[in-house]
Amino acid sequence: MTTEIWLRRGIPHRDDNASFGVIHVDARPDHPLTVRLGVNDIEERRYTLEPGDTFPVRDETWTLDRVEDPSGDWQVVIRKADEQAD
Template identity: 60%
Template sequence: MVMSEVRLVHGIPAFEDGIQFGVIHVDARPGVPLTVRLGVAADDERRYTLEVGDSFAVRAENWKVDRVENPGSDDWCVVLKKTD
């Protein structure tokens, strides 16, 4: 299994294999599930609202939200992993 990792920080998009990833919002409020609003641009642009462990498809690749480091702070980092 190939494991490619993309790290996304506030305001800075990342590029991997011709795909652009960007975080729109991280919701880390107490009492609600941690969610990530993600924008993905490849052949078209899509937006996803995902929790840690959720997966999504881009072209023929599957990606998942692996973790969010420092949630609830301005220094958060969303880590995506390619799973196929």
């Protein structure tokens, strides 16, 4: 089973190991799609990521899997990097 977390505008997600929140999605034409992500596990960190980029959460590696409807009412999907998307 794939561990995926869907993040929506203004709604942080908390699980057993960390909390995640999207700070900003940049989906301007002619620019790479980027997500500014906040992660708080033991300490708070911020990452600017493109789809496929990875980031650490405690002893795990997570990836920014995709952004659904990036120019509209977006949803950001992150997942553990060692697990394949369905």
